[in-house]
Amino acid sequence: MADISSLPKRSTIGKELPSLDTCGATAGEEAKETPDIRLKAASEDSPGTRTSTQLALPAVENGLAPPSPRVTISTQSSPGTLSRSSSQAYSVQAPDEDDDCYHVRATYARLDHEGVPGDGYEEGIERTRTRVVSSYSMNDGKEQTVSDLSEKEVQVLRSLDRYGSLEFSSAAHHDARLALLPASPLRRDLSRVKLSSRSAPASPPEVRAPPQLRKLPKDKENERIDKWDRMMRVSTRDNGGNIAAWTFDERKGRKLRSRLYKGVPDRWRGAAWWSVIEGVAHGLGRLSSRPAADHLQRRYFELVDQPSTFDIQIDLDVPRTITGHVLFHTRYGLGQRSLFHVLHCFSLHCSECGYVQGMGPIAATFLCYLQPERAYSCMVRLHDDFHMHSVFQPGFPGLLENLFVQERIMERMLPDVYSSFGKNMISSTAYATKWYITLFANVVPFQTQLRIWDAFLYEGPDLMVVMAASILWALRADYLASPDATFETILSLLSSYFVPEDENLLMTWIRHTLDDKKLREDMTRWRSEWTTLVERGESARALL
Known part of the structure; x- marks a missing residue:
């Protein structure tokens, strides 16, 4: 099943809220002043103080791009003093809110106000887990404008691919082996195949480096x-x-x-x-039977300031979510703060689902193209309209339903693979859980994931099942159904990071498979059969 860390009830973190320095801090710095911000209610402004933050945003393409991390800060306040506008979002701790959860929420809110130095090209420092405390000073009332690019910024910008991925760190970003998804099997549409009896290598050739981006003329x-x-x-x-x-x-x-x-x-x-x-x-x-988009976006801003028991776990997962992308590279940078806020709000949307780790890559992908409030709205749409509620529920019933449909396709169209998995005691949950919970994020190259999502948002959940079937189909004859295949070789192969040899051919195969009306009808029927099995208590014996 999914590797989901348990939420700690209590940590050993201290109770003092740090004062954060916009000019950066190191873990060994001593605090000159440690204001207890929780004592400052939103209505307790100090007379004569003024703090303001302006985001200097570039032109937004199509009105939907995320804001730039460039920040202009103007302030006239004493060190450690926050104005009403900047403190009201996090200065009051909810009565039942855990101290550590409040510390996490307040830290992200304060950094929204102050910004983070080196956003996008510096690693940043850890604050919520180490309780880094630094002096709070805003240049003594002087205006600071971040405009000129440093040499390091220029170097990082030159290393980005067209999607914002850091090419110099892409190789280290993938812990799993890289496996080639061959193109030749995908030239043939999905159809019932004969049992295979030929010997073959245990796995396809390993790809030594991440693929080069496909560039159209x-x-x-x-x-x-x-x-x-x-x-x-x-x-x-x-x-x-x-x-x-x-x-x-x-x-x-x-x-x-x-x-x-x-x-x-x-x-x-x-x-x-x-x-x-x-x-x-x-x-x-x-649209008439669900909340309007404007309502969901307003709801996002309401939920940002409400406490969540999942904040500590979300904070642990944020810095390890697609860190190879420039938007999420810097600790507490604009991207990581936006990701925290979206996941925080989404954890409050459904009390039954709460938060699970697979939500992070999905929200991060939306944030690459949408503003945080719209990314939250899209997460709600996936939850409500794309059956992700059942995928995220405790026990992952939607995941098991998808696996049941996938195995029925295997049993009918790929009997040799189905037989090989049964002989080697391969459970579908052992390799496909990550596929469905993250919607193939970090399973295929980012550009391939985007292509899959382009079609998924139109087709719905059936596309993810067919995408899983495409991997099994492409690796079937030479590897998965080979008499030489073993438990270890099969699981090792299916845990790989798959690099399609021909991305266009993969998407064409998926489209042709979903064009099969008989198969689509059968997939709907299999989902109904699964529901019946669950009601009868017989679902446990229905999967490999």
Whole structure:
């Protein structure tokens, strides 16, 4: 099952809230002053003090890009003194809130106000687990503008790929082995195969380095961008006239699915995901029966200041979530703070699900393209409309349902793999849990994950089952169904980080499989059968 750390009831962390220095601190620094911020109620402003923060934001493409970490700070306050506007979000501890949970929440809120030096190119320092305490000084009332790029910033920016991944750390980012997902089996559509009897190597050749990004020819890429330019239409604008949401041109609706499978141009991905998730593309008529997007975004800002018993565990997981991406590289940087807030709010959305580790990579992926309040809204949509509630529930009933459907496909179409797994006592939960809980984040290259999500947000949960089947199909004949395959070789292979030899061929195979109406009907029937088995208490014997 999923590797989910238990939430500690109490830690040994002290009870004093640190004063954080915007100019940075080291773990060995002594505090000149340690103000007890919890004693400062929101209404207790000191007369004559003023603290303000402005975010100097670049132009937002399509109205949906996350804000830049560039910060301009202007302040006139004494060290250790916070104004009402900056302290009201975290200066009051909830009556039943654990001290350590409050410390975590207050630290993130304060760093939202102060910012973090070196955001995006420095590692940053740990504050919540070590209770680093430093002097609080804001340049004695002088205005500080972070504008000129340092040599290190330039070096990091030059090392980024087009998606924001740090290329110099990408190799170290993957703990699992890299395995090639061969293209030749994917040239044949899913169909029932004969039992295999030939010997083969235990696993495919190991990939020695992360794959190079697939780059379309410039004219082809521009052609796709132009098509999306013509297909997207402004849906709503805010009071300032800025674009708030997009929709799809109804005349080009029949081309939407095809274009999603071909991959959304990165500049349009945030707008496309938001529009598809909100049901505009489907015309499903679900908007009347669920909270409006504006309501969910307002709800995000309400929940940010409420206590959560999961804050300590979320804080532990945030710094190890896709740290190879520049947005999440710096401890307590803009990306990590946004990720904490989204997960904090989402842990309060459903008391039954709370928080599990698989939520982190999903929220982080949304934050690469959407503002935090919209990322939270998308998480709620996945929970409510894409059956992720049952995947995140204790016991992971939705995960087991997906595995049941996957095994029925294996039993019908890949009987040799199904037989090999039974002979070697391979449980589907042993290798596929991470696939479904994280929606294939950190299982395939980031650009491949984005392509999968482009189609998943349109197709729904069945696509993830077919994606799992594509891995088994591609590795079937030569490795998984080989008479030489063993428990160790199969699990080692299926725990790999999969690098598709041909990403376009993979997406075409998935699309053709989901085009099979008979298979889609069977998948729906198998889900109903699983529900019946659960009601009868017979589900435990239904899986490998």
